[in-house]
Amino acid sequence: MSAAIEIQDLLFAYDERTVIDGISLSVDAGEMVGILGPNGSGKTTLLKIVSAVLRGRGEVKLAGKDIRSYSRRELSRLFAVVPQESAVAFPYTVAEIVLMARASFHSPLAFEGEKDLAVARQAMERTDTLALSNRYLHELSGGEKQRVMIARALAQEPQILLLDEPSAFLDLQHQVQILDLMRQLNREQGPTIIAALHDLNLAALYFDRLVMLRDGKIYRDGSPENVITEETIRELYGVPVRIQRDPSVRRPQVFICTTG
Amino acid sequence: MIEVNGTLIVLLIASAIGCSLLGPVRIDLARVIHHFFSPDPDTEILLRTRLPRVLLGMAIGGGMAACGVVLQALLRNPLACPQMLGVSGGASLGGILGLIFFPQWLLPLAGGLLGEISWVPLAAFVGALLSMAFIYRLSLFRGRLHPYHLLLSGVIFNSFIAAVIMFLNSIVDFYQAQGLLFWLMGNLSTRAYLTVGFIGAYVVAGFLWLWSKGLALNLITLGEETAMQLGIEIGSVQRQVFVAASLMIGAMVSVSGMIGFVGLMIPHVMRLIVGSDHRLLLPASFLAGAIFLSWADTLARVLFAPAELPVGIITAFFGAPFFLFLLYREGGKKLAV
Numbered sequence: 001m002s003a004a005i006e007i008q009d010l011l012f013a014y015d016e017r018t019v020i021d022g023i024s025l026s027v028d029a030g031e032m033v034g035i036l037g038p039n040g041s042g043k044t045t046l047l048k049i050v051s052a053v054l055r056g057r058g059e060v061k062l063a064g065k066d067i068r069s070y071s072r073r074e075l076s077r078l079f080a081v082v083p084q085e086s087a088v089a090f091p092y093t094v095a096e097i098v099l100m101a102r103a104s105f106h107s108p109l110a111f112e113g114e115k116d117l118a119v120a121r122q123a124m125e126r127t128d129t130l131a132l133s134n135r136y137l138h139e140l141s142g143g144e145k146q147r148v149m150i151a152r153a154l155a156q157e158p159q160i161l162l163l164d165e166p167s168a169f170l171d172l173q174h175q176v177q178i179l180d181l182m183r184q185l186n187r188e189q190g191p192t193i194i195a196a197l198h199d200l201n202l203a204a205l206y207f208d209r210l211v212m213l214r215d216g217k218i219y220r221d222g223s224p225e226n227v228i229t230e231e232t233i234r235e236l237y238g239v240p241v242r243i244q245r246d247p248s249v250r251r252p253q254v255f256i257c258t259t260g
Numbered sequence: 261m262i263e264v265n266g267t268l269i270v271l272l273i274a275s276a277i278g279c280s281l282l283g284p285v286r287i288d289l290a291r292v293i294h295h296f297f298s299p300d301p302d303t304e305i306l307l308r309t310r311l312p313r314v315l316l317g318m319a320i321g322g323g324m325a326a327c328g329v330v331l332q333a334l335l336r337n338p339l340a341c342p343q344m345l346g347v348s349g350g351a352s353l354g355g356i357l358g359l360i361f362f363p364q365w366l367l368p369l370a371g372g373l374l375g376e377i378s379w380v381p382l383a384a385f386v387g388a389l390l391s392m393a394f395i396y397r398l399s400l401f402r403g404r405l406h407p408y409h410l411l412l413s414g415v416i417f418n419s420f421i422a423a424v425i426m427f428l429n430s431i432v433d434f435y436q437a438q439g440l441l442f443w444l445m446g447n448l449s450t451r452a453y454l455t456v457g458f459i460g461a462y463v464v465a466g467f468l469w470l471w472s473k474g475l476a477l478n479l480i481t482l483g484e485e486t487a488m489q490l491g492i493e494i495g496s497v498q499r500q501v502f503v504a505a506s507l508m509i510g511a512m513v514s515v516s517g518m519i520g521f522v523g524l525m526i527p528h529v530m531r532l533i534v535g536s537d538h539r540l541l542l543p544a545s546f547l548a549g550a551i552f553l554s555w556a557d558t559l560a561r562v563l564f565a566p567a568e569l570p571v572g573i574i575t576a577f578f579g580a581p582f583f584l585f586l587l588y589r590e591g592g593k594k595l596a597v
Contacts, residue, residue, distance in 0.1 A: 053485050076491030089336035089481045090536040100479055104491030108475050111539065156490070 004029040004160055004192040005050060005062060012045055012056035012216075019045045020056055021216035029159070032186045032193045034203040036227070037213035038237055043196035046213070047162050050194070051081050062160070076104040080153035082163040086145055088137055094148050095133040098124055101155035123154035127181065143174035150178065154185075161185075163195035167202070175199070179206045204228050204251045212236065228252045264534050268547035275551045276318065279558040280310040284565035312456045317448045317557040317571075318550035319456070320512050321522050323463035325530075325549025327505045328523030329542055330470050333477040334501050335407045341524035342513075346395040346414040347388045347506045349421035351513035354387020355380050356425055356440055360432055380443070381455075381514040388510025391417065396502065403495040404484070405502055445570040446517030448557050459515050466508040467546055473501055474539035481536070521575040522549050525583045532586060552579075 005027045012020035019042050027033055035043050048054040052067055052075050060067040062078060070078070080101070088097070101123075102116035112120075124130040127147045132140065137148060146166060153161060163182070167175035183206055186193050197203045203210055204224040212220040212227050214236055220227040233241045233254060240257040281287045287302045287310070295303050324342050331340040342348060358380040395417060399409035425444070429437050476497045479487040487494050526549040527541070534540045556574040563569060 048485075051489055053488055072488060072493050073491040076489060079489065081486075081489045083486065086486075087483060090333070090338070090531065092478075092481075092536050096478075096535070096537060097482075100482065100490060103475055103479055109472055 002029055002064070003027065003061070004031070005060070005194075006064075007050070007061075008059040010046075010049065010056050010058035010060065012042075012049060012054065019216050020049065022058075023213075023216070023218055025211065025218065025221070027192060027194060029192055030186070030190045031209060032183070032207055033195075034207035034210045035194065035196045035213065036198075036200065036203055036210055037219070041213040041236075042216040043213055044164055045216075047081070047164050047194070047196055051075075051079055051162055073104045076156060078158065079160050079162065080156040080158035082146075082149050082153045082161070082166050084164050084166075084168055086137065086149050091136045091138065093134055094124075094129060094137055094140070094151075095120070097137050097148060098129070098133075098152045098155050101152045104156075119157060120151075120155045123151045126154055126185075127151040142169050143171070143177075146170060146174065146178060150181065158191055160192045160194070163193070165196050165198055168198065175202060182206070200228055200233070200254045204253060205246070205249065224252050228254065262540070265540070265543050265547065268544060268551065271551050272318070272547050275554050276311075276314055279314045279317075279554045280306055282558050283310060283561055312453050313448055313557070314554050315460060316456045316516070317554045319460040319463045320448065320516050320519060321526075321553025321556075322546040322550035323467065323508050323512050324519065324523040324553070325526035325545040326467045326470055326542055327509055328549075329527040329530075329538065329545045330473075330477060330501050330505050331523075332527055333481050333538060334405075334498060334505075335411050336481055336483075337407070337411060338528070339524075340411065341520075342505075342509045343518060343520055343523065344411065344414050344418070345506060345509060346391045346417035346421075347509045348513050348518060349418035350391025350394075351384040351388035351510050352444060352518060353421050353424060354390075355384030355443060355514060355517075356428060357387070358383025359439055359443060360428060360436060384514035385510055388506070388514060391421075392503070392506040392510065396499075396506075405495075405498040410502070442570075443517055446519040446572050447568075447570055448516050448519075448553075449568075455515060459511060462511050463508055466504050467542070469504045470501060471539075471542045473497055474537075474542055477501070477538040477542075478536070519553070519572050519575065521572070521579045522553050525579045526552060528583065529586060 003026050007023055007025045010020050010023045011018070023046065035046065037043050045054065049056045049060060052072070062070065098120045099112050099116065102112050102120065106113055106116055121130065124133060127150050129144070129147050129151045132144060132148065137145065140148065167178050170178070179202060182193055182195070185191060208223065210222070210224055210227040211218060212232060219236065220232055228243060230241055230243050233239065240259070242255040242257060243252050244255060245251065246253050277289070281289055285305060287306055291300070292303050292306055327342045328340070331342065331345065332338055395410065395413050398413045399405045429440055432440065476492050479490050479492045480494065480497065484494050527545050530541055530545045530548055534544045553571070553575070556578070557571045560569040560571045560574045
């Protein structure tokens, strides 16, 4: 397997405050990696650097080439990002939003062609959003919106899919739905998936590799059993926990020990 | 949705003819066609006074509406309009300084050199360029124009300019003050095809430039990060759109003063009809703005003929209630999020 993303000695600071403090990380093509860590540990910033929204010091290579050697148009054919929240300033229909994924695939002076329409339709079928195509995005529920965002990301036909807490505002049913879809996609079509997550139990259930960040550094990197332990959780979050294996899938699950 | 633009083109041509025929003196189209190549008072009025004015109105109306659309997208704000950008204030101040301080003895010299282009629009355009550079510099961070900075610096810069203009207005003599007020209210009176041709070419070129950014503008309204991730070089698009719109607004205000409301209202009305896709919305707004302002100016000429109203009164007087009616009927649902 070749590396989809290689990061060497990455540093990033907002003005004086260091957010990423020397991260080196390599993700193979087709891997599904969950990024964990408390608020402010650098998860979102790391994703923004990998998707070229921010530029850090150090080396970031995509498919063996330096990230700075790509144009935005090229990057958007390689990468898709599912944001935490979607805001639109003007009313667009779901179909219009998903078709915007194709902006880098057709001439900037033209409308979308047959191929673009077909890809968008497929992405919407996949995410169960086809029935919403003529609704306005801002009228949808949180779960529906997030599915539209995923449809748009899929319509970019990405080799690498980045998700920033994709289920942060969703109820349990929708969280599970989205993670199921991610796992299915990863197995069938093989895009590399990197997701920043808050929910430790869902992360342990769905991801084979977890990377835990602390103060802009990698604190643990490995299988859920090695990353989610009573010691690491207490150390990182300052919360006393018990860890037990889920009886059926044998993944670690976190139980919180209340102090009251 | 393409049909909407086709319909608007037909309406535009019909308006150009209709508005040119209406006025204090009614013109008979059949007579004009019959006497087109021979001397005739009707043909003379139509070609020398009416048509250039109607064409100027169309250029300004279309340009203002197109600039309104792109500013609303660029600033991601449904309240944005050409009058909000500092450029319009800069142009007004430039024009007024030109009116007050232009040394009269230079007039024959300048007139000889520049033909029918007069001194005041040039001074106004210089004011527009200076204020554009100033606002641009204020809002530029790391190669990107910050929408809130653009908006705030524009609004505050314009209120500063308004204070300066009021100050100048209170120290000049009565006749000059009347002249200033007349210039500020904006009007489309012109006899020079040179001016019309220059502004028309300028506005159409600017519009085409903006139109070519239609797809990028769609993505920009989704937010900067999303636009970047979908492949847009956001800084470059922002700078191009700001400069193109500012140059257009500067030139339009220099020639015709501050004609309000077209740039705010037309984009919203057209968004209701064709949706928010800028590849369709921009040409539709351009055409609708041209049609709207040519009829508003015709009303301004006809209502109290032979006296003329400032066209800005008509645009706001008829435009505002119509717009509020639309807002009421649609519940604002399709206008903005």
